[in-house]
Amino acid sequence: MLGGLSTEELATIFDEWNRGELESFLIEITADIFKVRDEMGNDGGYLVDKILDKTGMKGTGKWTVQQAAELSVAAPTIAASLDCRYLSGLKEERERASATLKEAGLKDDEVIARVRGTVDRKRLIDDVRQALYASKICSYAQGMNLLRAKSIEQGWNLNLGELARIWKGGCIIRAVFLDRIKKAYQRNPDLASLVVDPEFALEMVQRQAAWRRVVGLAISAGISTPGMCASLAYFDTYRRSRLPANLVQAQRDLFGAHTYERTDMPGSFHTEWMKLARKGQIGAGASLN
Structure with missing residues (x-):
């Protein structure tokens, strides 16, 4: 939206990302989705643009967030994703809210156009790549911490590095990234969080400026980026030696x-x-x- 990228350009970008550090099943299929044209319509457009923005769910995310709450494990990125699905289901309410707030003076199109005018597309694409990678580290860290907590509760003695290896063999979260996670737990089986693994910590520090630019730009334009925002908040909270919790x-x-x-x-x-x-x-x- 802010980059003014066409569907064809998005397909190319995701293809490129899938040849680098973001290589994964989800990035790969996203690139493929952007390439598919609508064969039922008459305008020759892309199918993804014709799909209703109302996400379905089978309950896995809800179960995961419930488990996190029961185990007192922070999982804000996962929870944000689930909340987005709930909000997407309120299609009619969202349409009414959009109309009401526009009548109240909210000028989304003008704001987005103004922010877009300040954007360097090439830099934005690279910033989003870095922000996505850093956000993924936080998301996987939350998932791993949840598994570790459940393992301790149930006495499962899970080998988190081995789990990462198994997932790489074939599942929806399979990614080259999982090799890095496996090595992190091999270096330290008692690793408190992926965020503090020396290699991941270095990468997050290197990418945080781009991460903050992306989130800040989205907020200034009124564009919802709950996953990245939740991951950044998790990172900023976890790394503080003192919080306002007092x-x-x-x-x-x-x-x-x-x-x-x-x-x-x-x-x-x-x-x-x-x-x-x-x-x-x-x-x-x-x-x-």
């Missing part, structure tokens, strides 16, 4: 007396937040007087 814990303790831990001493603590806050207000008032 405020959440304070809120939980205030409204539910759930207690909290401190950074400077061991133990669990509870505070009478409202009483101390009022005391602080009184003290501040007194000092002003």
